[in-house]
Amino acid sequence: MKPIATLTLSPSLDSATETDALYPEGKLRCTAPRFEPGGGGINVARAIRMLGGQATAIYPAGGPTGEHLTQLLRHEGLEVGVVSTLDWTRQNLHVFARQSGEQYRFVMPGACLHDEEIHALRQRVASLPEGALLVISGSLPPGMDVADLVDLVVFARQNRLQCVVDSSGPALEAVVKEGGLLLIKPNRKELAALTGQPLETLEQVALAARALIQRDVTRYVVVSLGAEGALAVSREQQVLATPPQVKALSTVGAGDSMVAALTLKLAERASLEEMLRWGVAAGTAATLRHGTQLCDPVATAELVTQVHVGR
């Protein structure tokens, strides 16, 4: 089993609460908040642990909010690699409005990263063992631009790490241009934006994914297709995995759960088909749970046997 680490550049301390309804001016009486860790890579590491693996979560954290975040992760038994920052870790707010059944998610800007802090994060990455998998997932905070991210990816590769990237927009575009990745997991929309094509049919999705493989950008492309499952492409193979029909409660956390399972199976040197089967199962398992909750391991294992695999 290869060691796994995840990198979250813009983590958050999320608080979730409930109120009757949202309206202006008056006081909105809320229930006592529940605190949860937030951020792409952090959630991937948590889901890997839920699925029986182990991953180190590397992230910047500052102030009391940062300490609270680290406490929550340590409490879950997660191994952490924290870089202290001057800026306080951001705090997001999720409000469930009981009367309408709507979920509001207030997302703050990430804590600013200074040059020395970015340097310290690179040192954390450099301390990972050769051959480890590094998952880079989540948004970029203020103070860090796309070039800094590309530098980090190049640096990781020079340190013989294999990068799994779940990103979008200009960040994904820049990282793909640099190449040398192990796996990318765009959803259909992200892949369409990346390739500048509409990608309406599955054949168009497959063509776009294969083009990336042919350009040697990455060893694997997994395109997630929501309820339709996902398509995985490598130089040798193409596999389409479809989950059974389920009643999805919340799709929040589906992408992170999928990336967690894909990475865990890569670390275990599973086949492309096995990897995709688990990725789709974990993504779908996350949709069976309310709110931001990640994949349940029992539901994931059950779904693995129900995922239909074709080409």
Ligand SMILES: Nc1ncnc2c1ncn2[C@@H]1O[C@H](COP(=O)(O)OP(=O)(O)OP(=O)(O)O)[C@@H](O)[C@H]1O
């Ligand atoms: N409605 C659904 N029903 C069943 N499975 C789903 C549904 N939505 C998502 N999934 C599962 O989760 C996986 C990832 O979902 P999706 O393609 O929506 O990723 P994403 O857009 O990256 O998600 P996120 O918004 O979390 O970043 C899918 O491949 C599928 O296995």
Ligand SMILES: [Mg+2]
């Ligand atoms: Mg996603």
